[in-house]
Amino acid sequence: MQICRPLLHGFITAALLTVASASQAEAAKRPRVADYVPVPLHASIDRVQPMTGIVLWNDNTSGLAALGEDVQLEFAYFKYSDVVTDSGVYDWSRVDAALASSAGRGHQMILRFHDTYPGHTKVSIPAQVAGAPDHALSYHNIEGQRTFVPDWRSATLQAFILEFYSRFAQRYDRDSRLGFVQVGFGSYAEYHLWDGPLKLGTTFPSKAFQQQFLAHLGNTFVKTPWSLSIDAASATYTPFSAVSALRQLQFGLFDDSFMHETHSQSNQEYNRASWLFFGSTRYSHSPAGGEFNYYSDYDQKHVLAPNGPWGRSFESFAAQYHISYMIGNDQPGYQPRWRIREASMATGYRFRITALSSNGDCVRLTVRNEGVAPIYYDAWPAADGQRMSTSLKGLLPGAERTAEACIGPHARAALQVSIESDRLVPGQRIQFNASLP
Known part of the structure; x- marks a missing residue:
């Protein structure tokens, strides 16, 4: 039996609409990835930084x-x-x-x-x-x-x-x-x-x-x-x-x-x-x-x-x-x-976190070096104690670097941010400035 062209076109269109509707329904069932929302952060450098x-x-x-x-x-x-x-x-x-x-x-x-x-x-x-x-x-x-x-x-x-x-x-x-x-x-x-x-x-x-x-x-x-x-x-x-x-x-x-x-x-x-x-x-x-x-x-x-x-x-x-x-x-x-x-405090590196955001599961931040020199060892931004994969080593004065980590569900208001390095001795801490409303 030969199907006429208009009827065939109608069958194909209907099939495509059915597939599209099914895809949309399936997508609706999947959890939606939340948008990144700015997180307030206030901190200041008040001491000499390690190795400077x-x-x-x-x-x-x-x-x-x-x-x-x-x-x-x-x-x-x-x-x-x-x-x-x-x-x-x-x-x-x-x-x-x-x-x-x-x-x-x-x-x-x-x-x-x-x-x-x-x-x-x-x-x-x-x-x-x-x-x-x-x-x-x-x-x-x-x-x-x-x-x-x-x-x-x-x-x-x-x-x-x-x-x-x-x-x-x-x-x-x-x-x-x-x-x-x-x-x-x-x-x-x-x-x-x-x-x-x-x-x-x-x-x-x-x-x-x-x-x-x-x-x-x-x-x-x-x-x-x-x-x-x-x-x-x-x-x-x-x-x-x-x-x-x-x-x-x-x-x-x-x-x-x-x-x-x-x-x-x-x-x-x-x-x-x-x-x-x-x-x-x-x-x-x-x-x-x-x-x-x-x-x-x-x-x-x-x-x-x-x-x-x-x-x-x-x-x-x-x-x-x-x-x-x-x-x-x-x-x-x-x-x-x-x-x-x-x-x-006028020597070496001086970090400032210029942006911090979270989607409730992942954290993203940007660090600027406002000092006169880089840090010469690996130092990692961390959120709630979990290090991000991007090191600040070699970040030049005036330059910025963005880091991100998915740390699991967390409360934005209680988010703890730090900069960690394996080259520190007990009692040392890498500080940063931040003024994020």
Whole structure:
């Protein structure tokens, strides 16, 4: 039997209408996903944030006691021989003790190991390295003082240095008590041998070994940011000018003569030029820090004065260089606690939650960094204790990042928001600002 075309069209149309009606009925049975509704949130940052601020030395117990939570980082120097005994055994007890004391105060540590310290004649490297057949004990006048200087011709010494940082990273790279590591050679491990007999490959590591060492660090530290002195910009001391690819390594910088009289008066000034040599955006992945200069007692006394020692405030320098931390061990003797807190809060990251909404099951929020630098460890927004999958690590100043998590049914009015990180020690908390009606 042949069905006429108009009748066939009618059958098809009716069938389609039946299917559509069934689909609509089925959809009506399914629960409707609620719209996101803004959630009020009010919070304020009223303390120095973890891993930022003015830093005191770990042995400055009186200053640390006086400042309390207004300090979040402590600093300590070590010799390599403080860890490796005469018999070559690694004994980390001194490092562990420093980390434990710092964490006990609710702080992280910045650590630096040195091979040469002007005026120190005690051998800074393990006895079995110093006494190796290819290593000659030597002492030189550095900054007018008799000083032990390692013999960098020694292959034994070079192998030890590489092994040391491998062992260090294996033990501490994921340790929440460790904030940052500073590394280097020469005087104070600040990548120079000022007023001393510079002979590459003898009193200072050869450029070839430095290149090997830097690449090794880049492969060794996975979680902990490591930094070099800005003096590493020197074409005389280091291989960075000749091997530009080394600047692609992700390391931070520290400036041990911060805010001296002519600091940053032009792009050609030594400190400023050294910062720029390594790139003006390095702070985006690695921390910028340093130490207030000791060029004069006047500088130390006035670095945190409203206009600084030479007409510019610390806050303006912190913003210019995206500073996360600055060693200022003498500042408790010059400045009141409130001023040190104020200056510290002008460094590092500063989060603001600019939007928060919920549909009763899922939560969505947006975070802006209103600080001068990113946070260099993972930090996750959390709702009612459940972390969102988006980390705030590397969120640049002025930038925003949105995160979302479905945490299950919850009351909007009772929603608890926080920022969590596995790199914190007990007593620390990442705060945020919020003013959401």
